[in-house]
């Protein structure tokens with residue numbers, strides 16, 4: 001059996017273990033390194049080859065994006081990662097980094113439970129760092145911080161350990177000031193500030209593929225002194241091998257971001273305006289795969305073979321081929337033609353996708369990004385103005 005086929009099978013198995021699923025977004029101010037980091041994670045999880053990570057820009061699927069060099073359309077990818085002897089399924093939603101695409105970022109955030117916020121060590125927190133944090137927190141999405149481009153502090157700015165520590169501490173303090181300011185009024189969020197000590201902050205270089213966190217330093221025995229020495233000696237390959245970025249970040253994701261079972265009870269009342277007492281609210285809070293189907297569409301992509309693909313978070317029930325589902329804001333139902341998951345930007349067909357996962361389906365001809373797709377008529381996640389053709393009725 002091919003390697004890819006094996007990964008797909010493993011993803012399918014893990015889809016039924018919601019406690020081992022993490023739905024996450026990576027969000028950043030433009031150019032802080034989100035795309036480079038994402039490629040690293042894909043390579044680390046064996047989805048693309050190590051050599052092409054950083055060059056391939058796997059998440060930038062649209063030609064337009066590659067031309068402009070920015071990510072403008074949310075793409076989705078699933079990967080597996082072993083953490084503490086247990087395999088985890090990580091569904092990653094790419095958020096647009098450009099300031100014009102705020103609506104898409106909110107939508108991507110709605111589908112995830114954790115957001116890895118990437119901040120450039122040299123530039124520090126920027127306006128869009130604040131925007132993405134606000135969008136995450138408003139959606140009840142837990143943040144963690146990755147401070148990127150640390151190589152530049154060492155090699156370009158030639159900072160010593162003391163200066164580096166001061167700079168990194170200042171970045172963490174700024175991010176925490178933002179988080180604290182945004183969550184103070186929220187009574188369902190205790191303390192979502194990040195810290196080195198609890199492992200919710202990572203540092204590293206997406207470009208040179210190394211990373212560290214407090215837990216990783218304890219595991220590998222490498223400290224900042226070792227890193228500075230290796231980086232200065234231009235031994236970046238050794239740094240990558242001794243403390244690979246993907247492992248550090250994916251461990252952090254598994255350890256600190258909530259799984260759907262922990263996240264949905266808190267998030268559903270926050271992101272869905274429907275009746276809290278209803279059975280549907282209960283099945284969504286419980287991530288019940290036997291409940292009514294509820295899919296929130298975050299992105300519509302086009303596959304050259306399959307046509308339009310709607311991707312989104314399954315909050316309840318199980319999506320399967322042949323189901324006739326309501327699409328919010330439209331009359332009638334659409335029939336699911338195929339069900340799949342994304343891997344490295346490519347879609348793989350599977351038989352079914354249960355609650356707690358990200359699904360990529362075809363057949364939802366009336367769905368747009370933001371649509372709620374469900375087996376019963378329900379209050380949608382967002383109200384959207386559908387632009388539809390005039391209906392001609394016979395009298």
Ligand code: GDP
Pocket residue numbers: 028029030031032033034035036037070071097148149150151152204205206207208
């Ligand atoms: P995005 O806009 O957040 O997706 O940022 P990209 O991943 O496209 O990175 C923007 C630029 O920063 C590119 O030229 C990258 O090669 C560069 N870059 C990304 N990560 C690092 C890093 O860790 N160190 C250095 N020196 N450059 C980086």
